[in-house]
Amino acid sequence: MNVINITSSCNSDFVSQVEEESGQKLSLCYQCGKCTAGCPYTTEYDIPVSQIMRLIQAGQKELVLKSKSLWLCATCESCTARCPNKIDVARIMDVLRHMARREGYSGVKTVKTFWDSFLNSVQKNGRVFEVGLLANYISHTGRFWTDMGLGPRMLPKGKIHLKPSAMQGREEVAKIFSRYTQESSK
Amino acid sequence: MPVLKGKELRIVGFLCNWCSYGGADTAGVGRFTQPTDLRIIRVPCSGRIDPLFIIKTLMNGADGVLVSGCHPRDCHYAEGNFYARRRLEVLHRFLPILGFEPGRFEYTWVSASEGQRWQQVVTRFTEQIHKLGPAPKIAGPEASKTLRQMEAAL
């Protein structure tokens, strides 16, 4: 295990940036672990959420942003709902993902690609077009679609459409995305 | 020389001995930093505060007056803050008539344990007074005449 020099490796800008973007005060966390105790995804995490909180307090930017956990959090809100210090932990996880994206980290590629494909679909169609989203996801991950078996069952039930549903304001939605890209590149 | 030119305004506080004065002490013990403008006058009970004190303070050139007593039903003398509230509410309505901006006077409750609350009250009130800026001062002879009229009015 690494020895961490607490003073020299503490990135205090990172601490204040997380605080600012999430609106949460990190020193409130007293490491009780209740968030970890209730997190349904702890088993999948490389760093449990309470330790993510601890690492942020210690300004360990890189360790945090490259963590897989960020991408496996489902925003189920159980940490937020139960934190004795009323810290909106789920929001902090969200903010960390934003930062990770900006800095080019993607701890779990499949998840990031899936989310990107989803948004891609929204950007194109105004609504999610499930088949298109899947096609996009498969082409980006190069993964064979493991849910293939579901298709034949869903199609006849009218649950999967091969064409996106018509939506007139799709340009309007696309503009939201393009403006967002402009704004965030400023 | 009383106020630090450009830094402070003249803010006077009337605090009851049991609750708010203690709350200000608690804030001090807790080292809860506050703006330095306020000067506190200790009175035994908010019921001891005569509205005339506030008017005279404002007329004599104060930019803000803060009164603070015990929480309702928590008065050391049972009913003092109840009387205070009645009187000071009347005063609040009178102030504009007398030519004072109502924002220059405020009445609040802080208990002896509420150091942090006291810090917030002082900080907020001081900010409020700084927003209003220095109060227009009334000149001498006229002042005492107006003051007499007011005494009659109250």
Place this chain on the structure above:
Amino acid sequence: MSCALSYAYYPGCSSTGTSVEYDMSSRAICAALDIKLSDVPDWSCCGSTPAHTVDHTLSSALSARNLSQVASMGLTAAVTPCPSCLSNLRTAQHRMKNDSFRQKVSKLLDRPADITVETKSVLQILVEDCGVDRIRAKVTRPLTGLTVAAYYGCIMNRPAEIMNFDDREHPMAMDNIMAALGATVVPFPLKVECCGASFGIPRRDVVMRLSGKLLDTAKEMGAMALVTACPLCQMNLDMRQEQINSANGSQHHMPIFYFTQLMGLAFGLSEKELGIDKLCVNPRTVIDALGMEGQPL
């Protein structure tokens, strides 16, 4: 029965696909209860989880567009069946109470954001605006003999400050409706545990584990069926039930209804208009055991 309940209706993307039966049954029971739903014209996706993981202004803008669509209808209240959509709409409204945030969001939009519209879930208006008594009065074919577990999913009631609905650990809204329909409701301890959410595709193993546990527990508590209020939960539990069985070595055959479907059945509506045939796990035996004469699937 005079009833002036009228709402803008935001179906959400899945209603056109994977949760079409939720949409159908929600419309059907609202009609039966004299609740008027007017579709939000040209609604668009709320951005779901992926949007807020990218950026909060983007996510809020996608929701805000729909809120202004509602406002342009001249309606002040909107409902959606989907808790995930609702959570996005409400979170956006909550964040946009902050002026500077709202300005940032407005920069992304054609029209300024509107935060005055009241947003609720179909479940919420049924218990809060319509009331369980009126639901009970509508029942013509009580669900006597049906034992269900009510599963709410993780975000129907959380965080409490934003969702402001029912109890955050032990919600009772669906339990109460099911009881009013004559069903027996088992105490289900995992009411608000996460089902695996949208990880079905990128991390199916997670869904297998989490949804599997829900099915195991429901069975242990003696439930014949699970009743849900969330398209994502329903999909994970229903569509993926076979996958769960093969991944976990379990033998579940548990119908996963939308609560609106069971309401419709109890109101005497046809299985067709409730989309019963769209369910993946065949509910036939469970429905037949109720002694209702249903059409064959």
Place this chain on the structure above:
Amino acid sequence: MKIGVFVCHCGSNIEGTVDTAAVAAAAREFPGVAFATDTMYTCSEPGQEEIVTAIKEQQLDGVVVASCTPRMHEQTFRRTVERAGLNRYLFEMANIREHVSWIGKDREANTNKAIDLVRMSAAKLLHNRPLLSKKFEINKRVLIIGGGVAGIQAALDCAEGGLQVVLVEKTSSIGGKMAKLDKTFPTVDCSSCILGPRMVDVAQHPNITLHAYSEIDEVSGYVGNFEVKVKKKATYVDWKKCTGCGVCMTKCPSRKATDYFNEGIGKTTAINIPFPQAIPKKAKIDADFCMKLQKGKCGICEKICPTGCIDYSQQDEYVTEKVGAIIAATGFDLFDWTVYGEYGAGRYPDVITSLQYERMLSASGPTGGHIKRPSDGREPKNVVFIQCVGSRDKSVGRPYCTGFCCMYTAKQAILTKDHLPESRSYVFYMDIRATGKNYDEFTRRAMEEYDAKYIRGRVSMIYPKGDRLLVRGADTLMGTQVELDADLVVLAVGAQAAAGANQLAEKLRISYDSYGFYMEGHPKLKPVETNTAGVYLAGSCQGPKDIPSSVSQGSAAAAKVLGLFSKDKLESDPQVSMVDIKRCIGCGKCMKTCPFGAIKEIDFRGMKKAEVIETICQGCGICTSTCPQGAVQLQHFTDNQILSEVNALCQF
């Protein structure tokens, strides 16, 4: 007037951010000031001597000390100037520590502010007059409210000291929480064996009058002469005749009454004596459950009682007690943990509170000292303890540490092993607070000798799984989520202020903090005094406390009362109102507003006038602000004195 000004450094407390020498220099220019200096520690002996010397050498007739808050040292310095022959009211204090040096770091602004405060004090002092106290008779009886271990200790110490004691207890027996405990940490000795004899002493002491099943209705008067109206609630049993034989309990058909003493573990009869060692050992009827009182049917207890003491028509009774001092010892209540939905909010019978567990451990408890699961009576194998439930939790408005639950949890884990050697205890904790003598050794023993498994982390969920409970928590030291199959979960529920504490405080005119715990006079130096003369505190009503601390406070409060009563007469505070008979027009407004009825009407040469009764006046000054004529003036806080401070400050 020749005023001397002493500006205190308080080490660096003041001098650090205030230029005290500059303050003294500025003070020399103020009207009336003849002498000014800065000194290191004014309250120390040399500091006080400096004042005395200056008064004598400079012939000062007024003194201003600029230092800490008058709530700290006003009395000290009043005595100092008195030693030098001045009247103690020819002294003023400027608070330049709490109100200046401790709340700002800007030395220039602080110095300037300190100068202002000294200016105000000196200006006021010019208007001060010597005041003399009067002596008045006191009633050397003490009333103690609350019969927990703190109240019992205070009552016995006062009674032994020769005082007449009135003890008022809300429930039908004294003993408080301690009577419910099985054993006590850190010695694990039997709670009722050490408390029981004390309770009997209370019953038998000739100096103690006990009003059980009673509450305080009204309090009036002031130190030395309080009048307290006590409501004795109807018990429907004539306690003069009841022998506590308990025959009624064996025959009462209503067996579903809430068993408050046993914390709801099990039920009791409508007529009951809460526990065998109860003091007084008298029966009372719980009207909510009595068939006779509810429906007019039954009446069995009346028939069966050998002494004929049942009286279904009994009413609440009021007695007035005249006392000179009051000790509040009303203890604490447990936090209502059912707000925690994640712990089942009360849905699961095998999730119980620590106090319920004490009753279960107790040999005289409802299970006869057997640990059994409430759901099925089975002996538990795995017992899970969860600490800090309703403590150290901002989300439920309880950020404070209860202080004793770490200790009692360790005790309960030890006792669990004693009772059920096959069992295993798990304790979820955040930190272990064990700061008393032999305390940490004790919690270590729970782990080292009794094999209690301590897990550092909070629990986020409890839910039934089969006939057991699944507890899901975190082990933050391992950095993982952990799950446990539990047969019984015991919640270390935190303490909160006793129900009704706020209302009682209002009657006693004492303050309480935002959680309802009573405020002591000074957190370090006046731990059992309040700011209301003659009212004292003992035990957990001031903040959660274990037994040793509660008992210490009981004794300390008793010592304070004995000290107060060591004089035959008390000196009245001369800061009272006085009527200027020439200005008074007899309108009577002051009499109406005085909250203490301290102003009476007198006849002065055929004219109606007001007169203040000095011993009753509390010095609030409400009358002064009421009087349209300015005729009644509160001494030491007259209109002139207050306005002189205003004028010193606001001079255009």
